[in-house]
Amino acid sequence: MNIEFETRIPDVAVEKTIIKKGTILILEDQRGFRQVYRDVLELDGYEVLEGTDGETGWDIIVTKKPDLVLLDLGLPVLDGFKVLEKIRRSEQTKGIPVIIFSVLGEPKDVKKAMDMGANDYTVKGFYTPRQVLSKIKTILKDSKMKTPTTSYKLLLQEDRKGIVKLEADLGLENGMQCPECFVAMEAEFFPEYARSDGHWFAARFVCPSCSKAF
Ligand code: CA
Numbered sequence: 622m623n624i625e626f627e628t629r630i631p632d633v634a635v636e637k638t639i640i641k642k643g644t645i646l647i648l649e650d651q652r653g654f655r656q657v658y659r660d661v662l663e664l665d666g667y668e669v670l671e672g673t674d675g676e677t678g679w680d681i682i683v684t685k686k687p688d689l690v691l692l693d694l695g696l697p698v699l700d701g702f703k704v705l706e707k708i709r710r711s712e713q714t715k716g717i718p719v720i721i722f723s724v725l726g727e728p729k730d731v732k733k734a735m736d737m738g739a740n741d742y743t744v745k746g747f748y749t750p751r752q753v754l755s756k757i758k759t760i761l762k763d764s765k766m767k768t769p770t771t772s773y774k775l776l777l778q779e780d781r782k783g784i785v786k787l788e789a790d791l792g793l794e795n796g797m798q799c800p801e802c803f804v805a806m807e808a809e810f811f812p813e814y815a816r817s818d819g820h821w822f823a824a825r826f827v828c829p830s831c832s833k834a835f
Pocket of ligand 1: 649650651693695696
């Protein structure tokens, strides 16, 4: 479960809890494709950004830091390979997962993109948006598991009242203990760079024993 709240560490403003899954950039010049994927992703709770050419897409990536990019290879101005190269070269963006949109008959292009650091690919018309959604979920889960060192860790001990409300909201019957391992969980905070109206963080709770996240 991903939650988002505004906080100045270590104050935990639990009352501002909002469910949010993450931001996905659809970088694709075909309007119909963008529309289909926007609908599916928004329905599933993601925030969606759209770009129609490589250059404006790269600007969006740098300024908004999406959690994942759906990247068409055949884009105007800067093609998908150039955008992918920029993403992987910049210290700020190199960890952003990328799923390639390719067209059939471009197996070499798919291989090239995967060699350049794309996380996965989808062939247009051969994968349903639901199948792509499932790829997105898997990749986002993996990428969050791999980046705990860049998160803030905080033991929720200072604000007992806030914790009680948070436990209830998350449905954690045993308090801030892992329901399976019965050890105290750690909170991890991820800065929400895309939001400029305050100090926003995405948070999740991780069991230090089994690494399961809530
Ligand atoms: Ca295209």
